[in-house]
Amino acid sequence: METQIVYMGIPGSGGPDGKRALWHLHGPNGGAQGVELQPQLAGLMHVPFNQLITEGPYQVGGTHERVDYRKREISFKVSVGLGEVDTAFRYRMVEQRWWASWSAKEDGYFGVFTRTHGWRFIKVRLLEEPKDAFVLDPTAFGNNFADYNMNAVAVDPYWRKRIEIDQWANDGEGDGGIPSTPWDQLEELIEDIAEGLFPGISDLIPGWHIGEGNIAVPNRGDQPVWPKFLVSGPGRAWIQDGPGGRMVPLPLLSPSDGEVLVDTDPTARTLTATKDPVDPLFYRIARNSQFLDFFLHDITDQGLPVWRRFNDRFTTPWPAKSTLRIKVRHSQGGGKVVALVPQKFDKAYS
Template sequence: MNPLLLSESTKTVVWDINSRVWHLHGAGAGREGVWLTAQTGHMFAPVSLITSEGARQDGATFLRSLRSKKDWDAIVFIKGGTVAEMRAIHDAWWRGWSTDVPCTVGTYTKHQGWRYCRYQLDGAPTPVEAFDPALNAAVSYQLSATAMDPLSAHLGESNVWINEDGRNEGTVRVRNAADQPAWPRYTMNGPGQYWIQDPTDPAALRVVETPPIEDGETLRIDTHPRHRTARVYSDDNPSGRNVWGALAGRRWFASMPAWSSTDIVVRVDGGNTASSVRVDVSPRSSRPF
């Protein structure tokens, strides 16, 4: 086995705005000439509780929790074998950061796998040392960046039900391996009309009917309340057409709870043995590991 895979240290990698990769910590750290030597603010997403208090009430009533942007402060060390090499690394590193376009910062542990957060500069980086970096072909900077979305994204989870037995009904397992609720996305192929159960419906009775689609068409539905969409794609219309109105107000009310796995009932009418329902979930956590 590659010895890099045996490392127990936390791995930190940056994919900058130019798609260049920088290994800052853990296995392979500094291979591009930049190291992460210290950091704060990278762990838990900042949270505050929204409450209400009445004049004649003991204590307060919890309404909801609210997560704000995450501020990351880090010390990065840039070094080259020669002054010219250090200058080239220094230039490439800072070309990859912007106040307007976020970088992707990935964190890997052997226990949790990869998690990702998007950061952009929120101030001018400050040199740590006061001397000329040409003296030893090295320089350290205090870097401050902000993640507008403070939650760390995991690799996506997906599963597929295929109507291979021709019974036109079955179940597909959905998993949310994260500490935040997740809203499934569904992909169905034509022809036919599908019915999909609302996740975590305690009575297992609430099933949402989707618009019918023709042979050669694909229906994709995003159930997240902030960006609900339903579009039908085909070879003749690769950009898709909006069919959310065809749901006529029908929608999914329930999300996938944190750290949960459930079987969702699916059904198709007018389909065939190639009819399928694919479920995709994008787990997100309040911490990188």
């Protein structure tokens, strides 16, 4: 089965409900929508990079400093007006839909399929406008055909597969299956006394039993990854920092914090709570009518946002082509930690 290449347009290009238009550019259904990819294209394979090397007087050779990975530029040529495009009207509609699927401000997706490596996708947008010179009217004399040389850019240069997800839950009593000890019984007694004196306090103070477990998630990609985690509240959680690394303690979560997204990538915001006063990430995912209530609410009553309570960091990625066995802890019975592991690839296939 030959290689398949598809393009999924920007949101709304496939209909008013935000769907993306799908274009089969190469493969068994290549040109089915009236646009076909020509054989020559560049930029699908290796991630562009620069070697930073310093040289000095009297030095033999140079000193390697670092590798800088750059944006990916993909150059290709498409033919518009194939298949059933046998009238000027059909040609105009196909060309209109094609350009409506591209933008300089929003991303579409290139997808490549091979039998050996499955589907891989990458976000792209127009790098520049096509500069082809062509006849005044592509529909003249019944031609209904035009070629365009296009250049797309991917600011994230890696190809990706579907994120792998798994979770661990602290079972029942907050001990994660750890055998009970006399100290556990003493803690339970103190907790019962506190609940008797101050009814409802157990809803505000997380349990004292710390459950521990492992989340096993594959990284099938050929690149090291920084996993993301969804941590439930209330309670305190700990997440392992890389293979054999230390346990990084997260801030103590109250019921008002809700669920927290933990991004271990040092270049990203580490903690984002569903109920943070201003939370662009979650509100892009799920907009709701309560946004203004959160935005205008007096946040002093809610305490500091969760990200301001965190003064630690993650420093070690997880290796490529391996199964990640991530140690996690949660202090609350029923507390959950969900691991989301990106699958990143240097090339479209191989």
